[in-house]
Amino acid sequence: MQKNDIVKVVIEDVGVGGEGIGKVNGYTLFIKDAIIGDVVEAKVMKAKKNYGYARLMNILTPSEYRVEKPVCQVARKCGGCQIQEMKYDRQLEFKNQKVRGNLMRIGEVPEQLLDRIMEPIVGMDETEGLGGPYHYRNKAQFPIGIDKDGNIVTGFYAGRTHSIISNTNCALGVEINEQILKLILDFMKEYHISAYDEGKHQGLVRHVLIRYGFTTKEIMVCLVINGGGLPHGEVLAKRLAKIEGMTSVTLSINKEKTNVIMGNVIKPLWGQMYITDYIGNVKYQISPLSFFQVNPVQTEKLYKLALEYSGLNDVSCGNPSDKVVWDLYCGIGTISLFLAQKAGKVYGVEIVPQAIDDARNNAKINEIENAEFFVGKAEEVLPQYYEDYAKEHGGEMAHADVIVVDPPRKGCEETLLQTMVDMQPERIVYVSCDSATLARDVKFLRGNGYELERVRAVDQFPHTVHVETVVLLTKVHK
Structure with missing residues (x-):
């Protein structure tokens, strides 16, 4: 295959970035804006030894999953929406498979386990008359x-x-x-x-x-x-x-x-x-600098899942008012304050000082008194707290009943994951915006005394390739 070749391609798969994937005489091509089932004419723009990238020139036969007329006329040019031309139910399937695939490939989670514990993706209701969810960003x-x-x-x-x-x-x-x-x-x-x-x-x-x-x-x-x-x-x-x-x-x-x-x-x-x-x-x-989830409708569903996975609503897990919860990467306290309504004590950690100011103020305006917030890197604050606690309590270990993490795309550093394991919480609830780094961290936690118990994707960002995931890991008692 050479650069500038014009080829006919049947699209058979979707890449993690939403690009269509097809083969020509065994040679793999990635084609932006093409979706599974399309038969397209494409121009090769970059040719490597075993694969290449091509530009969509013409749709010869449209896929059954293709939207006839996208709501946005510049969707193909704009970098904001990668998969707006794909029907919404197919978008959900793509995202669910993306999470599942990463957990199996990177996280080495057995397929049989995922078959048993992975729950259906939480989609968003469609905007009336538009054939999908729109106008959701705050x-x-x-x-x-x-x-x-x-x-x-x-x-x-x-x-x-x-x-x-x-x-x-x-x-x-x-x-x-x-x-x-x-x-x-x-x-x-x-x-x-x-x-x-x-x-x-x-x-x-x-x-x-x-x-x-x-x-x-x-x-x-x-x-x-x-x-x-x-x-x-x-x-x-x-x-x-x-x-x-x-x-x-x-x-x-x-x-x-x-x-x-x-x-x-x-x-x-x-x-x-x-x-x-x-x-x-x-x-x-x-405030202008506050981190706040951009899709409030789906965020409420996501946080309710996090609360459910924490076990604080489950009477069989004991009295929630006795539970100590750590919320790492807490932002302006969005998840912390949700959990504080049920827990005995919630500690939030966030690196941005203004976000912590907002978190403390948000606790005040909601009259929540059992939430305490620390400024600093979660990777430094929690290990230091764990070390200081042992010194101050004659070697006794600091303990948490539940640890919730909602890290940036890079996921958690191994030192933080190790401290979480050392604190021996019964439950770790991991909220992720990148299922690849989630899978990497799940592999570490599964190798250090925890097992994956529940997994669910939440579509926070319809028409884009991004997806949130919430998982529950519980301590294995031997």
Whole structure:
């Protein structure tokens, strides 16, 4: 196979990134935007010895799993949705198989065990009339730039680039986003406010962050700027304030030449510095820098699963008010406060100081007094706590009844996993946004006295390849 060859391919599988996989005379090709069952014409763009990458040119015979007309017209160009053209029930099957495959291949979990314990993926209800779930994101970050004609534009980056696909009406975001973005673009044009140029590190407005409270209907707008202030910012704030639900208008100062979106300094323009929203019956204050799950409908399902897996609702596991729980990578206390309603004591650990400030404040506004929070790396805080406890208690081991971890994509460091094992909790609940690192960590825990008891995927991000997973590991008593 050579670069620029035009080939006919039957798509037989889907890769972890949502790309279609097919073979031509035994040679494997990965083809973005093709789905299982498609017969396509593709152009080879990169040819390696045993496999290559090709660009979809024409769909010769569409798959039965292909959506006739995607809701978003720029879905193929945009890097936000990888599998919007796949019917939703097939998306769920793909994600479930992705989790299962990683647990078997990387985690070395026996297929027979997964057959017994893996529960059906938790899908999301469809948006009326759209043939799938849309408008579910409570947060979106829109880059601001200049198109080839010199016009200020916003939208999302094309896949694997920093080239902006102009689009103010993202099908995954809330509908009010479009009104807000058009208002900001009109303001910038009227007052000659410059857009940021990444290459030159010049221009003022870099990004627009919009958050929306699904329960409270409160709206936050934060402009990320390459400067100390926004000329005529009071005019923009006054215009935004007229939108129903507008609660917070702020500036994030980011003068660094970096791909990191948000700066660390937040300045008020109008209203509060935060919005509020609920997950279940727990209220949260959310600032521009807060980590808060982007899909509140599915997040409530995910956290209820975590609570269920913790055993704190199960009377057969003993009195929950006696239970000590550690919540590692706790963010603003989202899972911690859910668990604290049932547990005796919850300790939360998070590296971001502002997130811990938010967590403590969220405990206060919910009148939850049995949650305590520590600033620091979970990989350092828990081992240090374990070591100090033994010194202070004559060699007695620190104990936890339940440990919940919700790490970033890289998963947990082995030193942390070892400390968790040393603390001998009856249950470890692992919430993961990357089933590959989850599988790696499950392999360690299964090799050190724990067994996988329950597994369930939750579709937090419809139309993308990402999936959350929650698993329960229980201590093996010999």
